[in-house]
Amino acid sequence: MEEISVLLTRVGSIVSPSYIKSLRSVKERKIKIIGVDMSDKNVGAHLVDGFFKVSKSNEDYEKYCREIVEISKKANVDVILPSDEQESLEFRKHQELFDKANVTLACPDIKTLEKLSLKHNFYNSLRKVNLPYPEFYVVNNFNNLKEAAKKLGYPDKEIIIKPTDGVAERGFRIVSEKSDRLDLLFNSKPAENIYMSLAELEKIMKDKKFPETIVSEYLSGERDFSVDTLSKNGKMLVCVPKLRIKTILGASSIGKVSMGKGIQNAVSQIIEKLNLNSNINIQFKENSQGELIPYEANPRIAGTISLCGYAGANLLYYGIKLALGEDIPSPEIKNGAMIYRYIGDFFLNEE
Secondary structure, eight states, X not given: OOOEEEEESOTTSTTHHHHHHHHHTXXXXXXXXXXXXXXXXXSHHHHSSEEEEOOOGGGOHHHHHHHHHHHHHHTTOSEEEOSSHHHHHHHHHTXXXXXXXXXXXXXXXXXXXXXXXXXXXXXXXXXXXXXXXXXXXXXXXXXXXHHHHHHTXXXXXXXXXXXXXXXXXXXXXXXXXXXXXXXHHHHSOGGGOOEEXXXXXXXXXXXXXXXXXXXXXXXXXXXXXXXXXXXXXXXXXXXXEEEEEEEETTEEEEEEEOOOHHHHHHHHHHHHHHTOOEEEEEEEXXXXXXXXXXXEEESSOOTXXXXXXXXXXXXXXXXXXXXXXXXXXXXXXXXXXEEEOOOOOOOOOOO
């Protein structure tokens, strides 16, 4: 196959080196990787074949899109692979700019992005097609939050809060009266302390304006799945369910491929009934009755998508192939394949 040039955004993120490694592992063709980021002080900038510094994307998205298009022209880019769902949404809104430059976007279509980019949009989409979802309320003041908490069974039951447009774990808290605050203070790292009581929230949020926030039931079961998928027009092409064995700040630090039929069928139903496209990551957790409930959908490449490649399905590359209109293989997935994430080092003599 002929060589292609792929532009990867946000190469300064902590997971970008694994994305780059996944592209380097492709055997059927050579891939030239162009990286962009707001800063060149990161590992990813030194792992790509060409790097360009860009402006902050969320200050003026049209300007940012034009900037990416100009870089694509200079570097002869064939495909753009966005690392962020908001970025993907803005790229799709400015689709004509990329079409004129003859550059392909390897990301979900705008309808998929709009269904999944906000947590409550995902839940409402599930509700419309009679699929399971967590009980939830959307609030924008503390009195409504307090009322929603009561409806969800607080204080007897723990609940979750998170901004509807929250990224990663920003603004995420488990609201609970059960946790030992002294134990959390002295035996938990600050970044891992995600518990608050309603009284503590009131001190912070009462009489203050805060972003639209989702208040939902806490899924208290043990099993927690992160499922990487590739789909086309509502048909699931590849599915790799990963059991989240250990998480740090919401990200899997230890994961294991777990190819159960139940979880695959649940994912296939969501993809079909919501008519989803491209690379999608869907997360499930058990409720107190042991039922698997979808609680998050990320219309982007997931942080641990590299595990899929190790298990036999390079979904990051397959997403590019799908965008280019190429056939997607039917890979044999290694059930039980595991990932252990760690902090590594990169050394450079700038002199």
